[in-house]
Amino acid sequence: MTEKEGATRRDMFGGVAVAGLAAATLASSAQAQKKHAPGAPTSPLAADYPKPPLPEQRQPWPALQSKMNPVPDCGETSYKGSGRLAGRKALLTGGDSGIGRAAAIAFAREGADVAINYYPTEEPDAREVVALIRKEGRKAVALPADIRTEAACKKLVADAARGLGGLDILVNNAAYQQSKESILEISDEQMVRTFETNIFAMFRLSRAALAHLGAGSAIINTASVNSYDPGEELLDYASTKGAILIFTKGLAKQLASKGIRVNAVAPGPVWTPLQVAGGQLPGTMGEFGADTPLGRPGQPAELAALYVLLASQEISYTSGAVFGATGGSRGP
Secondary structure: OOOOHHHHHHHHHHHHHHHHHHHHHHHHHHHHHHHHOOOOOOOOOOHHOOOOOOOOOOOOOOHHHHHHOOOOOOOOOOOOOOOOOOOOOOEEEEOOHHHHHHHHHHHHHHHOOOEEEEOHHHHHHHHHHHHHHHOOOOOOEEEEEEOHHHHHHHHHHHHHHHHOOOOOOOOOOOOOOOOOHHHHHOOOHHHHHHHHHHHHHHHHHHHOOOOOOOOOHHHHEEOOOHHOOOOOHHHHHHHHHHHHHHHHHHHHHHHHOOOOOOEEEEEEEEHHHHHHHHHHOOOOOHHHOOOOOOOEEEEEEHHHHHHHHHHHOOOOOOOEEEEEEEEOOOOO
């Protein structure tokens, strides 16, 4: 090839690349305009999400999402499904609000029947999720329960499998989080409750679910950025999240021969009821998420697609993995 011919070919392919980029840009612009068109369902762009300072606020534990300011976006009006979980049956703990709510909505819109567990006082938020699931023509099973005992975990799994007619997907998402500046301020009661909710229940639910899960099933655990970069004010919470990281990897090895995949999502700061129910130290809410490279907390809707992907067969060779969603901070 002569130098002239090479230059001509570079120009030709460069023109094609520029044209393709221009077309993609125009399509993206048109899509953005469509999203914000009057009367169209809104799907916020990342730049539209709330940034610090967020209003200082506090609710009694476990808090209601509907009373938060601003109310978290869990994809209620934006998530669009495409049948990726058609015919599947999923149980999610902490499914009334926050990340669990976002995953439950996404699962239903991807074609799954969904059972959600939640603390009994979270019934108002849970009713909203049940209505959204049923609006998609999917079966919704509401299962209020405190999951801190073995008996409660066994019953929850059995009720979910009976209500759904089986079980393919388990999402261990429920958590308890209370911020304290010093280990001296963490009571024995708080420490025990944190471990019972965050890791003991996950162990027990996963064990009970094995009677129903078969080849092609998935267990998805909610870990945290605190699993490997613990916040000093979250000593007990971070300890449980570190345990979840190891639990995920170890259980994945155990269940690989059965065709059951086990993975985890490790969120960074995400705007959920955990934060207003004692998850942040008093007076620090305005800073929440400000130290991430993106400069803001995540919204639950921004994590939903990760749970869908891990529940689907699209990454069937992936198990024992931890997927970060940290706003640009150091991930797993």
